[in-house]
Amino acid sequence: MILILYPDIDKRGEDYRHLLEYLDALQGIRHRVHDVAGAQQTLTEIYLIGDTAALDVDDMQALPGVERVIRVSDAYRVLGRHRDDHRASEFHYNGITFSQDSFHVFAGLCAVDNPTNVERMFQALQQHGQSCARMGAYKPRTNPYSFQGHGKECLPWVFELAGKYGIRVIAMEITHDRHIREIEEALAQTGNPTGVMLQIGTRNTQNFELLKHVGRQTRFPVLLKRGFGITLEESLNAAEYLASEGNSQVIFALRGMKTNMGDPHRNFVDFAHVPVVKRLTRMPVCIDPSHSVGSRAASPEGIPDMLHVTAQGIVAGANMVLVDFHPDPAHALVDGPQALTLDELPWFLDDAALARETYLQRRERARRHRAERGR
Ligand code: PEP
Numbered sequence: 001m002i003l004i005l006y007p008d009i010d011k012r013g014e015d016y017r018h019l020l021e022y023l024d025a026l027q028g029i030r031h032r033v034h035d036v037a038g039a040q041q042t043l044t045e046i047y048l049i050g051d052t053a054a055l056d057v058d059d060m061q062a063l064p065g066v067e068r069v070i071r072v073s074d075a076y077r078v079l080g081r082h083r084d085d086h087r088a089s090e091f092h093y094n095g096i097t098f099s100q101d102s103f104h105v106f107a108g109l110c111a112v113d114n115p116t117n118v119e120r121m122f123q124a125l126q127q128h129g130q131s132c133a134r135m136g137a138y139k140p141r142t143n144p145y146s147f148q149g150h151g152k153e154c155l156p157w158v159f160e161l162a163g164k165y166g167i168r169v170i171a172m173e174i175t176h177d178r179h180i181r182e183i184e185e186a187l188a189q190t191g192n193p194t195g196v197m198l199q200i201g202t203r204n205t206q207n208f209e210l211l212k213h214v215g216r217q218t219r220f221p222v223l224l225k226r227g228f229g230i231t232l233e234e235s236l237n238a239a240e241y242l243a244s245e246g247n248s249q250v251i252f253a254l255r256g257m258k259t260n261m262g263d264p265h266r267n268f269v270d271f272a273h274v275p276v277v278k279r280l281t282r283m284p285v286c287i288d289p290s291h292s293v294g295s296r297a298a299s300p301e302g303i304p305d306m307l308h309v310t311a312q313g314i315v316a317g318a319n320m321v322l323v324d325f326h327p328d329p330a331h332a333l334v335d336g337p338q339a340l341t342l343d344e345l346p347w348f349l350d351d352a353a354l355a356r357e358t359y360l361q362r363r364e365r366a367r368r369h370r371a372e373r374g375r
């Protein structure tokens with residue numbers, strides 16, 4: 001059960017004190033307080049965990065400070081979409097809004113290599129009106145002898161270059177909790193020229209200790225990749241780990257599943273799950289066409305499979321696209337074969353905009369259909 005308190009409730013006031021005293025006295029029920037900072041106000045939600053079936057919704061609603069009560073199903077308590085649950089799902093980070101209605105492209109280098117390539121990438125993004133990017137500094141590699149990423153050494157100049165070209169948010173994978181501190185330090189050292197969205201990769205989707213660490217900080221939003229060999233439910237539970245620790249600013253990324261049925265793509269493309277995740281949870285949904293498809297192969301009409309699947313995901317309502325580009329893919333240190341080139345960026349963005357427009361028209365059509373039938 002979730003108790004939603006009146007906005008900006010005074011935590012030192014009488015109402016709040018009485019409410020907590022009442023909750024403390026409930027047998028077999030624990031509670032956890034979550035503050036959800038919005039653009040205008042802070043919402044406080046109290047999650048009741050345990051034997052809540054016996055609690056009466058009307059009684060709870062009558063408690064001091066409580067505006068609304070939501071009875072939740074067991075799974076995805078924080079991030080889930082529950083019956084009669086109309087809570088907004090959006091969050092704001094460094095001037096950018098993320099929600100199940102928003103749309104952003106995060107194009108960039110799978111792995112940071114040198115300042116020239118990073119600068120060329122950011123410059124191209126700025127030229128095409130983009131304010132988000134992807135940049136990998138910590139790379140989890142299958143082979144221990146492969147390039148592991150420049151790590152914290154590259155962070156200061158990557159952040160400075162991002163700031164120079166107006167990039168507000170960089171999606172950056174971390175594989176250890178100390179990387180959060182390293183990112184914080186590099187941002188402080190360079191005067192916070194940009195923002196970071198912490199990415200948890202598919203190999204770490206069920207690294208529960210990492211999830212708990214990342215969930216306990218609320219400075220950075222999180223991009224959680226679906227695990228490549230586990231069920232969707234297991235991956236959504238991993239997202240819930242972040243939220244249950246306190247950070248519900250989570251975007252869920254589909255990036256394909258490991259199965260031979262995926263041949264000839266690197267992974268079996270799972271973007272049909274975009275609307276499913278939006279239905280089950282309130283998280284914005286990201287698609288990663290690069291790690292799903294894994295190559296620049298194109299169909300006979302000349303459209304790369306990566307553009308095809310990107311369009312498919314966006315037409316189905318994706319809120320974010322994470323995609324690999326590189327100024328010189330032949331010399332990229334990681335995942336060169338799947339990187340698009342800078343001269344393909346305007347084409348990619350145009351194609352994505354076309355698909356987004358189609359999605360918005362489809363959504364409007366669905367709204368009219370429901371309105372005509374009075375639903
Ligand atoms: C990546 O985005 O660079 C990456 C390693 O992705 P994934 O975790 O989906 O393999």
Ligand code: MN
Nearest residue numbers: 110291334335
């Ligand atoms: Mn990669």
